[in-house]
Amino acid sequence: MRATLYLLILIVVAGCSNGAPKGPSVADAQADFAVRQAEANALALRAEAAANAGRIDEAIGLYRDAINTWNRTPGAYNNLGLLLVKKGDARAAADAFTIEAEMNPQDARPLKNLGQLYFERSWPEDAMRFFEQALERDADYLEALRGAVLAADTLRRADAKVLDYVKRALFQETDPAWAAYLQRQRYRIEQSIER
Numbered sequence: 338m339r340a341t342l343y344l345l346i347l348i349v350v351a352g353c354s355n356g357a358p359k360g361p362s363v364a365d366a367q368a369d370f371a372v373r374q375a376e377a378n379a380l381a382l383r384a385e386a387a388a389n390a391g392r393i394d395e396a397i398g399l400y401r402d403a404i405n406t407w408n409r410t411p412g413a414y415n416n417l418g419l420l421l422v423k424k425g426d427a428r429a430a431a432d433a434f435t436i437e438a439e440m441n442p443q444d445a446r447p448l449k450n451l452g453q454l455y456f457e458r459s460w461p462e463d464a465m466r467f468f469e470q471a472l473e474r475d476a477d478y479l480e481a482l483r484g485a486v487l488a489a490d491t492l493r494r495a496d497a498k499v500l501d502y503v504k505r506a507l508f509q510e511t512d513p514a515w516a517a518y519l520q521r522q523r524y525r526i527e528q529s530i531e532r
Contacts, residue, residue, distance in 0.1 A: 377407035385416065393420055409440060415447045422454060430454060438470075445475035452484045461491040472502070482506035483515065486522050495529035 384399035400417040403410045418433035431454055437447035452467035465488035471481035482502050489499040503523045510516045 377410040445471040449481040495526040
């Protein structure tokens, strides 16, 4: 009796294992990922084209679709944030820049954009912090250097670190108005340090 029961169990188990559906293979998962990644990149390209054509709402929707398809679409959160700034949605823009900054720890742009956003909202201390974080990622990023100098000027900060920002910006600056402003800041800071 016992032998018959064991034989019956083996037959049932063998039958189940032979006919049981198998889960997706690694190759299937990789293929699915590649398809989603390609779809997300295509959506991001369409979003960029819509933004360039001035269709901001459409571009925002397409960037969101790209992120929903693959949430690591390169630059999508940063670009979405820039469009949200144009629409006046500062909170959502700040969230998008923050996500991009966390996802891409070498990219200085989202931190510079956060700095710009906070500076435009009259929060120079926060702006300065983000500009300096951007400069930790890219010490010669001109837009972040400009932002840091502007924030320091607003805060009346004059120290060797800000003077270094001014000097690095002056080496790159090609805009005459910015160059004149930076020279004035250099003079202000040097005078303050000498006192």
